[in-house]
Amino acid sequence: MRKRVSCDCGWSFEGEDAELIAAVQEHGRKLHGMDVTAEQALAMAQPA
């Protein structure tokens, strides 16, 4: 199931779990200095 995640900064991403996790982790680390676990990334997501 495709999911969507949005960041307070305006960034958003939609995709399957694996790519969504990777995108969230990269965005968090690169833009906000955050380490996000896979579980946390999925918990942030909503069904697309």
Added chain:
Amino acid sequence: MTERQLASFTVEGPVQAEIMVLALVAGDVMLTGPCGAAPWYVEVAQGADPMAVAAAIIRANVGEPAVVHSTSWRQARGGVVLTFVAVMDQAAVGGLDRLPVQRAELARGAATAAPAEIAAGPVIEHGLRHLAWLAKDDPAVEGALPAGWLGVLDGYVPEPFRHL
């Protein structure tokens, strides 16, 4: 990151950097950055130097800043937010979304208390006022500001670093 806040992607932590990326475009001060004209929040890990964190993440995502300076702090977002102003050369921010900075009244608190609420406008206004102060007080900052900035900052009341 706590369970409570997992419904959306948001920066948290006891110390957060709030970076205002500024550039002078056609004589106007623009707020820009990788988050567009939205404030850019960065988590500062325990034991990390907030200034070093801010400078490194600016370099990694935008480019080499002309000036990076902390301008104020406040209690917000569940922790302490340190505001940094990053002055960039116009060429470094050419492809980023941006909005012109509007003048704003500063949020004023009581003698022993912070203002009840602070929007982004007063934070940026104070950041520019502090930059104006630095431009007069710190030769390194004065010399590093890109062309046109000193004239723009003449229009701001110089203020030191402060608690908002």
